[in-house]
Amino acid sequence: MTVQLPPNSDGDPVLAAGPQTHVTLPAPAIELINAARWYGNVVAVNDVSFSLGAGVTGLLGPNGAGKTTVLHMLAGFLAPSAGTVHVLGRSPNRDPSVYRQIGLVPEREAVYPFLTGLDYVRFNARLQGLTNSDQASRDAIRRVGLEDAMDRPIGTYSKGMRQRAKVAGALVHDPQVLLLDEPFNGMDPRQRLAMMDLLTEMAAAGRTILFSSHILEEVERVGNDILVMVAGRLAASGDYRAIRALMTDRPHTITIRSSDDRRLAASLMGDSAIFGVELGAAGLSVRTAHLSVFRRLIAGASRSAGVRLFEVVSGDESLESVFDYLVRR
Template sequence: MTDLVLSNVSRWYGNVVAVNDVNMHITSGITGLLGPNGAGKSTLLSMMAGLLPPSTGSVTIGGAPARENVAIYRQVGLVPVQESLYDFLTGEQFVRLNADLQRVPQPATATKYAIGLVDMASAADRKISTYSKGMKQRIKVASALVHGPHVLLLDEPFNGMDPIQRRHMMGLLTGFAERGHTIVFSSHILEEVEQIARQVEVLVAGRHAASGDFAEIRRLMTDRPNQYLIRSSDDRALATLLLGHPSVRGARLRGHHGLEVEADDLGQFAQIVPRLAREHGVRIFELTPTDESLESVFSYLVNT
């Protein structure tokens, strides 16, 4: 078993903190690194791969330092988020290049096998410059797999893939996990993580916000209060009425800009607002949810 352990890992660039005191213990299987864009996921994966040194803390793979360790590099495959590839090469040449760099014993055979795994054999002799975004993603995965790594790190691997390609890639990763490999992939899309990740690590603004299986993370997200902006003919009276109901956690007047409301039960709240307004002669001009973005969900997890 190849465990990946991060101990009090931080990384900063000048005065900018990209990753702040992260602790993780990742074992075999598929782990989803979930967080909004700019959360520090790419920086964290680069440190896991040994490409980037932490400013403080340590990253180990199988108990050995991940940084400046050739033996470890041979156990790791990295699929970066950047799309800049050697576009003048064909797909086969690109994968063969990594096989040669890794000193794979039978590079031609390994190259053909890796390309077949990602279903790119029919386009292997085409230049990468002619590839679609999804095809580039798949050839990057082939390049990362060609030397048979025990640890696979993928940064937003499903970007640009159509549903069929995505399903194929998910099946490929699941198969590797079932054979004991350690796989970490980053995503800002909850559904991608839900479909294949056994373990979920949530990163927000460089901080480790939550950890657990998907059901635990989903429960945290579901339990958060729903926030709304309401404008009515009598915001003060409506606030008083709503605060008397158990589904409403809080209400705050915003002067002439309406009423901010936090509700725990979306279903009940959707029923009581029109009922209370009708019973007490209050006209509703606007009712808008204000926290539907993933960023707001992740921010809530940081503060729980």
């Protein structure tokens, strides 16, 4: 199955279905056309197409979905096995000059531990050939809110501080495209918010920002476009909230043990939110599309039917199962 997605122009979510028409915007900053990457027999990224312009986009997916592979292809550290990868209109592979316009925040935590935060950012600025490297470095440090710690060696930093130092180093040359691999790892909620604000601010200034995450909630605040990858393929793209709704409105299966399963079943069947009820040895299986409605319903139903609830087990709520649902569709 080929997945081709139009650029997220209208905000409508598009779930991977059949081949669709490919619409091109004038010169997207990031463009993947049928890009694939495999290692021997293992396919890490399978026939992925999308293009992004200015704005913040989240690249979501469970571990092993191929997010890092996509970012590394965009950063020029992996050649696609098939298809095309373009950043600012050219192939980033084997052409170091593109890094003048790309900032990369890798997932690996290590930063030269003997450098101070400021020295590290300044090192990046100088390698970028900035003439005002000192001023640019101090600005970048300020933007990530690391002024207090900038004279301490990075070896003494906490995870979140190190993450911010990496981001400062990657944006010191004000790149057109910023790629961040799991940037919110190790950040506390407040730092996460500050980082989100920073990314949104850069996007407003016309930069293209793509970050990856395997935690759905992390993206909540950006309120922007997301791409969802599952098992090496693009499973969904579009507005975060719309996709989120599609994900939560999928059928859920809930298992209930009660003092009288049969009577409870009869009472539940009356509601339109319930698709199906099944009596089994393990208890009562209920299928519903709306978890929130069900939660309110079950309390009333058991009270009115005079049934005591022993156990209510809802199906797997992890992101993995959500993604799983998306690909099986």
